[in-house]
Amino acid sequence: MKKEELKSTIRNVPDFPIKGIQFKDLTTMFMNASALKAAVDDLYEEYKDKGITKVVGLESRGFIIGPALAIRLNAGFIPIRKPGKLPYDTIKIEYKKEYGTDTIEIHTDSIEEKDVVLIHDDLLATGGTAEAAIKLVEKMKPQKIYACFIVELDNLKGRERIKCPTYSTLHYNE
Ligand code: AMP
Secondary structure, three states, X not given: OOHHHXXXXXXXXXXXXXXXXXXXXXXXXXXXXXXXXXXXHHHHHHHOOOOOOEEEEEOOOHHHHHHHHHHXXXXXXXXXXXXXXXXXXXXXXXXXXXXXXXXXXXXXXXXXXXXXXXXXXXEEOOOHHHHHXXXXXXXXXXOEEEEEEEEEEHHHOHHHHOOOOEEEEEEEOO
């Protein structure tokens, strides 16, 4: 499937969840069997030779493609979650949002120094969430960290905050 065709399976929902946001609804991509496969295949092609041992998915939309990609890459899957959801020992990081702060957590025994980690979320907007996730994973000192997204909103310049090699399947500039 060509990228333009894949992009056409995404539904734009204006003014969700608040006025002024053009929400990219990827559920319409995920429910289309060919598009779902094309999205996973594209990320797989980008990372198949990088020696990825762990895919880290960001709650909650990173939990959709993250595990499918992990299976293709023959890697493990690790969730990064909002506070209080993970049952075992965790390390946390607090980060600034537009209004107030947020915290994310990961299990202390999830990543080893020999790991090559691919962090995944559905969409890169301002980059605040991904930047915090990278800082959290860095604390566990893996060999290398990559970040990938299905959609990147180029105009929000999130990529400038991401201090690791980054790839996105589709780009918007609006
Ligand atoms: P950010 O931290 O600003 O990069 O926001 C990234 C997170 O917010 C991702 O997990 C996205 O699922 C969600 N998000 C932000 N903006 C949008 C948007 N316009 N459409 C869909 N999801 C969005």
